[in-house]
Amino acid sequence: MAPWNLHLVNVRLPLLDESKLYELKGAGGRWMSVKPQPEGTVPAAGALKLPLLNGKPHHDGETVRLDLEGRMLLPGFVDAHMHLDKAYSLAKVGNRSGTLEEAVRNYGAAVPGFSREEIRSRIRRSALAALSYGTRSIRSHLDFNLKAGREVAMRTVHAALEVREELKNVIDIQFFPMLPYGLRSPGTEEALAEGFRLGLDGIGGAPHLSPEPEADIDWIFALAEKYGRPVDLHADESDDPGVRTVAHIARRTVAYGMQGKVTADHLCALSAMDEKTAGETIRAMADAGLSAVTLPAVNLYLQGRGDRGLVRRGTTRIRELLEAGIPLAAASDNIQDPFHPFGRGDLLQIGQIAGYAGHLGAPGDLRTVLRMLTSVPAAILGLEDYGTAPGLPAHGVVLDARSVDELFAEVPPSRWVLRQGEWIHASVQLRVWDTLQLAPAAQEGGRPAGVADSETA
Numbered sequence: 001m002a003p004w005n006l007h008l009v010n011v012r013l014p015l016l017d018e019s020k021l022y023e024l025k026g027a028g029g030r031w032m033s034v035k036p037q038p039e040g041t042v043p044a045a046g047a048l049k050l051p052l053l054n055g056k057p058h059h060d061g062e063t064v065r066l067d068l069e070g071r072m073l074l075p076g077f078v079d080a081h082m083h084l085d086k087a088y089s090l091a092k093v094g095n096r097s098g099t100l101e102e103a104v105r106n107y108g109a110a111v112p113g114f115s116r117e118e119i120r121s122r123i124r125r126s127a128l129a130a131l132s133y134g135t136r137s138i139r140s141h142l143d144f145n146l147k148a149g150r151e152v153a154m155r156t157v158h159a160a161l162e163v164r165e166e167l168k169n170v171i172d173i174q175f176f177p178m179l180p181y182g183l184r185s186p187g188t189e190e191a192l193a194e195g196f197r198l199g200l201d202g203i204g205g206a207p208h209l210s211p212e213p214e215a216d217i218d219w220i221f222a223l224a225e226k227y228g229r230p231v232d233l234h235a236d237e238s239d240d241p242g243v244r245t246v247a248h249i250a251r252r253t254v255a256y257g258m259q260g261k262v263t264a265d266h267l268c269a270l271s272a273m274d275e276k277t278a279g280e281t282i283r284a285m286a287d288a289g290l291s292a293v294t295l296p297a298v299n300l301y302l303q304g305r306g307d308r309g310l311v312r313r314g315t316t317r318i319r320e321l322l323e324a325g326i327p328l329a330a331a332s333d334n335i336q337d338p339f340h341p342f343g344r345g346d347l348l349q350i351g352q353i354a355g356y357a358g359h360l361g362a363p364g365d366l367r368t369v370l371r372m373l374t375s376v377p378a379a380i381l382g383l384e385d386y387g388t389a390p391g392l393p394a395h396g397v398v399l400d401a402r403s404v405d406e407l408f409a410e411v412p413p414s415r416w417v418l419r420q421g422e423w424i425h426a427s428v429q430l431r432v433w434d435t436l437q438l439a440p441a442a443q444e445g446g447r448p449a450g451v452a453d454s455e456t457a
């Protein structure tokens with residue numbers, strides 16, 4: 001918690017009212033006041049100075065004052081679906097076909113060879129990468145490979161919980177073990193119960209891969225009820241329109257009264273279904289109070305591998321899910337592993353990819369995409385302290401953009417991350433505003449306005 005007070009002016013808060021500028025005051029690691037400023041001219045933005053000097057906060061007495069010059073502050077991104085333990089494993093685990101099936105097979109074969117420290121270091125690196133781009137909270141699925149033996153499964157669990165403890169002051173992480181499909185045994189339940197005692201949060205899995213998906217789903221819901229845990233499942237990550245396990249997930253959600261506690265991710269097959277079946281499926285999801293997560297980068301990469309000519313996008317029906325009122329988040333999924341060779345843990349990049357994949361680029365759509373990276377996943381994760389309001393923790397990320405349109409067009413590289421009133425990360429690349437001013441200055445032999453500042457900021 002920061003020992004000094006914060007005072008931010010000319011702040012844009014697009015989740016509140018993008019048209020206004022705000023003045024924010026914080027103390028003791030929390031926001032004390034958040035007020036719209038009187039109407040006035042927006043200041044010309046120059047090269048913004050970090051409130052850091054040689055890595056230490058730059059104080060003006062007891063208060064750190066910063067003029068954001070119209071730049072935006074978000075309460076932080078929330079990544080609702082990652083695989084921190086698998087991230088950066090690509091150098092050791094390849095995937096020649098680029099299919100989901102080969103990725104699952106190859107990772108499963110390799111996982112017994114990963115040491116606890118190796119898994120810890122991958123989780124640490126990927127969580128800190130996400131943090132550096134402004135993510136404050138993560139839900140990570142965890143490999144839980146009981147088919148390779150209990151010790152192998154628990155090694156990943158221990159590594160994950162150790163890193164969570166190590167990073168608890170800078171980022172929040174939830175862990176959902178992926179129950180191995182088709183392994184409905186007392187041994188599986190015992191290992192899961194041990195995981196809950198150690199600190200795992202909910203139940204994950206990919207029952208659409210099981211030879212008996214409905215039996216697996218029934219079992220998962222029975223366990224969720226018995227242990228009082230939320231459910232977050234990989235669902236129908238397939239190009240086959242006949243793969244429709246989400247309908248059964250919806251039925252079980254209603255039967256167990258778990259509305260609002262169940263999330264279905266991927267839903268690629270929904271795009272392959274005919275309009276009528278897709279519509280019925282989406283209505284069943286909405287009626288059951290399901291939340292959903294789209295993973296556009298990974299599914300653009302993995303799906304459509306059997307197609308020739310017009311290759312399908314593989315992402316779910318983003319617009320139809322939104323129109324049905326289903327809380328839909330966009331998330332990272334895999335980073336530089338056999339499932340996805342790209343990605344860097346930057347949800348803003350994922351938002352731009354969601355815009356391409358889902359034809360979401362109109363002004364209203366981009367504001368929806370922003371919510372899919374922030375307030376919607378915050379609700380899915382059950383974060384009660386999310387937002388920028390008096391009394392809430394002074395967490396956030398400052399982005400070098402003055403409108404939501406600009407944010408997704410530029411995907412600005414610089415992010416300043418605020419945690420409990422303390423600047424815990426700041427990338428220093430700043431864009432020079434109004435670059436058209438550069439040419440005349442350069443012709444006169446003078447220093448282009450702002451350039452030196454931006455290089456040294």
Ligand SMILES: [Zn+2]
Pocket residue numbers: 081082083141234333334
């Ligand atoms: Zn996943």
